[in-house]
Every structure is written in C-alpha cells, then in structure tokens.
Amino acid sequence: MTDEVKPDKVVDARGAFCPGPLMELIKAYKQAKVGDVISVYSTDSGTKKDAPAWIKKSGNELIGVYDRDGYVEIVMKKSK
C-alpha cells in the first residue's frame, strides 16, 4: 500500500466473525477524531459489504475496499 492513504488507526479483526469486525470498526470510529483515517482488516465474508454500507449510511467517507492476501481491508475517513 504505497499510493494509498496511511491510516491513523488500524483495526485488525482478522479471525473474528460477523458482526465482530463491523462492531470493532464502529468502536474505533467512536474513539477517533474527525478527519482520522481508519482501516479494518477482516477475514469474515460479511464485512466486505457490511462495513462500506455502514460507512456510507453513517455519513462518513469510504476511501476504499482492498482485497489483500487472505483478507479484505476497508479504509474509511471519519467525516463527522
């Protein structure tokens, strides 16, 4: 990840199942400051759709969804 935004916080939720990674992301979001970039790693099959849906619904910015080696990384920016 060279050309991508460097996250202020990484939530490594690999190994956790639905709804674990999403809940960990929401917890991290609540502790973060506006403008912070948060990244979540997940191996759970639901997170790839669940997390972006929550990011958009909650009025934040989805920076990207990336397939990594054996997991997915979802990056968001706290905009409110």
Add this chain to the structure above:
Amino acid sequence: MPGKISILMVSGTIDKLMAGAVITSGAVANDMEINVFFSFFGLLNLKKDNSFPQTLSYEGVPMTDQMMKVLKEKNVPSWLDMLKNAKETGNVKVYGCALMADLLGVKKEDLDPIVDDIVGVGEFVSMAEGGQILFI
C-alpha cells in the same frame, strides 16, 4: 432518522440468544435504539451463577456437541459477550421481566450486570411503542 427495535428474548437456548445478540449488533450499526427484554429461560440464562445449561433449541440437540466445538474452536464470542459489546458500542438497554423474576425469586443482583433494570410488561410495551418488536 434512526428507528427503534425491541427484542423479547424468551428462549434460553444459545442459538436464539446468539441470534438476538447479532441482531442487536446490527441494529447498533444502524444507529437504532434497542431494548432487549429477557423473560422465561432467557432470563434464567442471565443468572450470574451460570446455573442454566448452555444448549441448543430442540431441533439442534443432535448436533449440540459439534456446534459447541465449532463455536469454541473458532473463538466465537458468547452471546452474552456479543450483547455486552453491542451495549458498549450503541444505544442498548437490557431489561429483565418482572413477572418471571417474581415467580422464580430472581432479583436484579442475581443477574449479570448487563441488566439495567427489572421492568413490567406495561413499561416494556410502552418503551417499544413506535418501533419494531421481535420475539425470539
């Protein structure tokens, strides 16, 4: 505008309690207000003394051992931990049913601290007004 969901946890089997805890988490993710009301065997499974058996619904009994093994091996959090996590993250209130508590001699202090209060059905229905009710 965030909505409201009120869940009646009447079953004490872990499949149903876990389903309720997962739905509560999903509702937290949708910024909803959630009231979880424990009665009958659900209430008994909240007792601090862990006296209630952790088992599956009737149709799942033949595979109880297999299911328990999977949950343990894959480090799936317990339904109670999942519910605690949802409560820490969002707007979740947990209540015990006054009728069952009285019948069984259960007091608030006998229950897991996740329980906010023991309330009667009139109060619960009043809290649930204007939202969805799920019976589990």
